[in-house]
Amino acid sequence: MASIKSYIHDQQFNPGILGIFINPFYLVRNRLHKAMTELGGDIHGQTLDIGCGERPYEKIFKNVSSYIGMEFDSSRNRARFSKIDAWYDGKVFPFDNGKFDSIIMTQVLEHIFNPEQFLKEVYRVMKPGGILLLSVPFVWDEHEQPHDYARYSSFGLAHLLKNHGFEIKKHLKSLSDVGVIFQLVACYIHKRLSWIKSYKIRVIFYMFLISPFTILGIILARILPKNQDLYMDNIVLARKI
Secondary structure, eight states: OHHHHHHHHHHHHSOOTTHHHHOTTHHHHHHHHHHHHHHGGGOEEEEEEETOTTOTTGGGOOEEEEEEEEEEOOHHHHHHOSOOSEEEOSSOOSSOTTOEEEEEEESOGGGOSOHHHHHHHHHHTEEEEEEEEEEEESSOOOOSTTOOOOOOOHHHHHHHHHHTTEEEEEEEEETOSTHHHHHHHHHHHHHHTTTOOOHHHHHHHIIIIIHHHHHHHHHHHHHSOOOTTSOSEEEEEEEEO
């Protein structure tokens, strides 16, 4: 049973063929995982995963010597996450200056109401020349309400990072094709099914109502041209100057 749960969890963040049918976010999660894998080879040494949740991307990073997961300290997070090494009080990271070689932040920055102070802390706990890998949505619905505060264009994100002492090495835009439209349709249907409490029953609806849009998105994305101005996520690899 534990192995089945682990497999289903993996399909949520690194979905394979089965994920097409059981994961309503297949298109965005599949592309995000590929982008994180493409850029993840630069992550090394002592590594901090900010907003780690259940650490779904930890297996990607093969060159780390230690992997520390940190989450925002709240009763909700303490109840739902089991793999947290450190808690963030919303003001100061509980680490010394220059501790980490690498920092990872996936889908976190949009939930930060004070990005200026937050990025100063990111900068503070990194070693000189440290590597930052982050992803943040550009097109997506409101989520984790009421703690969803911002969306970042590629230009806004680049400006924010450069102003806080980071040099961008690589910048990818994931799902920059017609798949973005089909993912939004799938997301709409998923939220309309939120009244169904049983995951097993929801999966049946996913298979019949959402997977056809997912499959169509996969096919048309291979045929139609890309659009670098309309996309799901920014994924950035940056270096502390």
